[in-house]
Amino acid sequence: MPNRSFVVTAALLALILILLAVNRAGADFWKGSVDPAILATLDESDELDLIIRLRQQADLSGALNLTSKEAKGEFVYNALRSTAESSQSDLLAELTARNIEYHPFWIINAIQVRADTATLRDLAERADVDHIFANAPVALSPPSAEEMGADLNSGSGVEWNVQLIGAPELWALSVNGEGVVIGGQDTGYQWDHPALINQYRGWNGAVADHDYNWHDAIHTSNIRCDSDAAAPCDDHGHGTHTMGTMVGDDGGDNKIGVAPGARWIGCRNMNEGVGTPASYIECFQWFIAPTKIGGGDPDPSHAPDIVNNSWSCPISEGCLEPDILRQAVESVRAAGILTVQSAGNSGSGCATINTPAAIYDATFTVGASNASDQIASFSSRGPVLVDGSNRLKPDVVAPGVNIRSSYVGSVYTLLSGTSMAGPHVAGLAALLISANPDLAGDVDRLERAIAISAVPKTVAQDCGGYPGNQIPNAVFGRGRIDAVAAWRLVTGLRYFLPFFPLQVVSPAEMLGEVR
Numbered sequence: 001m002p003n004r005s006f007v008v009t010a011a012l013l014a015l016i017l018i019l020l021a022v023n024r025a026g027a028d029f030w031k032g033s034v035d036p037a038i039l040a041t042l043d044e045s046d047e048l049d050l051i052i053r054l055r056q057q058a059d060l061s062g063a064l065n066l067t068s069k070e071a072k073g074e075f076v077y078n079a080l081r082s083t084a085e086s087s088q089s090d091l092l093a094e095l096t097a098r099n100i101e102y103h104p105f106w107i108i109n110a111i112q113v114r115a116d117t118a119t120l121r122d123l124a125e126r127a128d129v130d131h132i133f134a135n136a137p138v139a140l141s142p143p144s145a146e147e148m149g150a151d152l153n154s155g156s157g158v159e160w161n162v163q164l165i166g167a168p169e170l171w172a173l174s175v176n177g178e179g180v181v182i183g184g185q186d187t188g189y190q191w192d193h194p195a196l197i198n199q200y201r202g203w204n205g206a207v208a209d210h211d212y213n214w215h216d217a218i219h220t221s222n223i224r225c226d227s228d229a230a231a232p233c234d235d236h237g238h239g240t241h242t243m244g245t246m247v248g249d250d251g252g253d254n255k256i257g258v259a260p261g262a263r264w265i266g267c268r269n270m271n272e273g274v275g276t277p278a279s280y281i282e283c284f285q286w287f288i289a290p291t292k293i294g295g296g297d298p299d300p301s302h303a304p305d306i307v308n309n310s311w312s313c314p315i316s317e318g319c320l321e322p323d324i325l326r327q328a329v330e331s332v333r334a335a336g337i338l339t340v341q342s343a344g345n346s347g348s349g350c351a352t353i354n355t356p357a358a359i360y361d362a363t364f365t366v367g368a369s370n371a372s373d374q375i376a377s378f379s380s381r382g383p384v385l386v387d388g389s390n391r392l393k394p395d396v397v398a399p400g401v402n403i404r405s406s407y408v409g410s411v412y413t414l415l416s417g418t419s420m421a422g423p424h425v426a427g428l429a430a431l432l433i434s435a436n437p438d439l440a441g442d443v444d445r446l447e448r449a450i451a452i453s454a455v456p457k458t459v460a461q462d463c464g465g466y467p468g469n470q471i472p473n474a475v476f477g478r479g480r481i482d483a484v485a486a487w488r489l490v491t492g493l494r495y496f497l498p499f500f501p502l503q504v505v506s507p508a509e510m511l512g513e514v515r
Contacts, residue, residue: 033124034132037320048120048134051278053110054091055130057327058083060334069441072336073300077289080106080331091128103278107285108327112278135278136318152404152412155253160371161245161399165424166483167258170431175487177259177430179437182246183304183337184426185283186239186311188216188225188268191232193240195248195256195406200232201263211292212302213265217282222272230293232266236273237408239266241415242310244406245423246430254412256405258427258483261434265290265304270311277313277324280357284328288335305433305440306338308426309363310419312355315386322387325356333362336441340426342418343367343394344380350463350474352380353393359384364447365393368400368421369480375459376401379418382474383464392466394477395447396454398424425450428483436490453486454479 031039038048058079063072084106095102095113103112112135115123124132158168170176181201191200191214198205202213208231216229224235234240247264248257267283269275287307289298313319329339341363346352358365358380368376375397382393400421407413429446433439439446456471456479463474472478 031124033129034120035134035320038120038132038134047114047116049112049114049136049276049278050120050123051110051112051133051135051281051324052091052123052129053108053131053133054087055128056083056087057109060331063334063336067441069303069305069336070301072334072441073288073303076331076335077298077300080109080288084109087128091123091126105278105281105285107281107288107331110281133277133324134318134320135276136320137274137276152414155250155255155412157253158255159404161403161424162255162258164371164373164399165258165428165481166485167427167431169484170435170487171260175431175435177247177262177427177434180259180262180306180430180433180440181304182259182262182264182426182430183266183287183307184239184243184246184264185217185267185269185280185287185307185309186242187236187270187273188229188234188239189232189243189264189266190234190240190406190408190410191266193244193406193408193410194250195244195254195412196240196264198251199247199249199257199260199262199264201265202232212290212299214293215267215283215286215291215295217267217269217279217286218271218275220271224272225268228294229268233268234408235268236270237413238273238310238415238419239268240408241403241405241413242308242419242423244412245403245420246308246427248406254406256412258424259430259434262427262430275311275313275318277318280311280313280325281328284325284332287337288332300335303335303337306340306426306429307332308423309339309341309357310417310422312342312344312358314355319356322356322359326360326362329357329360329362333443336443338426338429338443338446339363340422340429341365342422345378345417345419347375347379347381348377348461350381350461351383351385353382353384354380354386358393359387359389359391361389361391364425364450365395365477366418366422366425367394367397367475367477368416368418369397369457369476370401371399373455373457373480375457375475376416376418378416379421379475381461381463382477383466385464390464392472392474392477395451396425396477396479396481397421397457398481425481428481428486431483432486432490435487439490449486449489450481451478453482453489455482455485
């Protein structure tokens with residue numbers, strides 16, 4: 001019979017070993033809440049730029065039952081702010097006590113912080129923290145840019161790309177985007193460019209007022225723009241070019257924009273072409289409730305109808321987890337704002353639409369076509385595999401090769417890229433809301449109208465189970481946008497349209513019903 005003291009000793013030893021094992025496992029438990037890329041490069045001396053997403057998130061489902069854009073925006077803004085204010089207070093108090101620099105966001109209930117490795121572990125162990133993302137720099141995915149011709153500053157009327165999609169036919173019917181506001185987040189904007197100044201919401205023809213019309217999410221200076229610039233500034237040129245395609249018209253021969261009657265507002269999200277996930281999130285937040293210069297008095301009644309996003313956030317340059325911007329774009333959509341997103345310039349292979357925010361269901365993703373209605377070689381293709389969804393993208397395509405538009409210095413130039421394609425869709429959306437104001441705030445119907453009415457395009461390339469000879473496909477999506485066909489839909493079947501799901505109704509069938 002074993003000695004009783006030996007049995008007790010053995011039992012205690014076993015218990016100690018179990019507790020040590022549990023403690024060792026617990027020591028690493030915090031890592032489950034941290035971006036794996038942070039852990040892979042962790043150094044005890046690092047000061048880290050982080051985005052801490054809290055566990056508690058706002059319930060925005062109530063916005064689905066609201067019919068007006070104003071009501072949706074107010075509901076979403078209040079729900080997001082209330083959730084953030086009630087759940088962030090304890091964590092903010094700890095950060096303040098530790099003298100840690102931070103910037104809170106309500107759009108995704110998250111806080112950007114700069115912290116060392118020891119603090120990272122302490123934050124990850126908190127029960128109210130859901131996940132910690134890296135906030136690495138993000139480089140603009142550049143268009144395949146080129147200048148063509150000797151004199152790009154001499155316009156000759158309506159640009160070919162604007163004519164191709166049929167926008168002038170709607171202008172002839174006094175449908176030019178009047179009464180609609182387009183937002184853009186990009187490298188900034190030269191607001192007083194001759195093709196843009198009269199469309200800027202902050203300009204009344206004599207005096208500029210940038211409150212609620214401009215926000216700078218870049219908090220460092222460069223040689224072209226001050227930090228937190230108090231007036232619209234473009235330190236790159238890319239943003240000014242995209243805005244020109246949306247609304248540009250100098251009143252003379254430079255008719256470069258799809259919706260010249262619309263007004264525009266803007267947010268700078270990149271510093272000389274380089275942004276971070278936090279700067280993108282900050283601009284998305286501002287669009288839900290624009291503020292005065294300096295960030296005061298947010299007001300969702302000043303929100304735009306549409307936001308154009310001609311940028312990408314690749315894994316190699318900052319968005320290390322596909323999910324990082326998803327909640328932001330879902331919140332913008334819930335507020336009744338259409339989010340147009342360029343597909344990216346990583347074609348021509350399949351599954352090259354692989355970066356936020358083009359990958360999300362909540363965004364309307366746009367590929368690029370050329371003057372012959374063929375797909376641009378650089379245009380990224382679907383489906384989306386990076387998040388495991390196999391989601392069909394792009395949604396549509398638009399002209400994106402050799403697009404002439406406004407540029408910094410009050411000049412004009414040609415650029416190519418899906419960055420140039422997306423603004424055509426934002427402009428078309430403005431035309432449709434102008435034609436049928438009931439579409440304001442109804443993102444589902446607006447997207448459906450643009451997609452169903454697109455000129456169907458097929459291709460020999462099959463991608464991820466989506467045959468190129470079928471509509472939709474993973475190269476063209478539903479096809480190349482058509483302003484006239486879309487206008488016929490929203491004016492002729494404005495109350496019938498929601499009952500036609502995209503999966504079963506072809507553009508030809510839908511337009512046959514309209515005619």
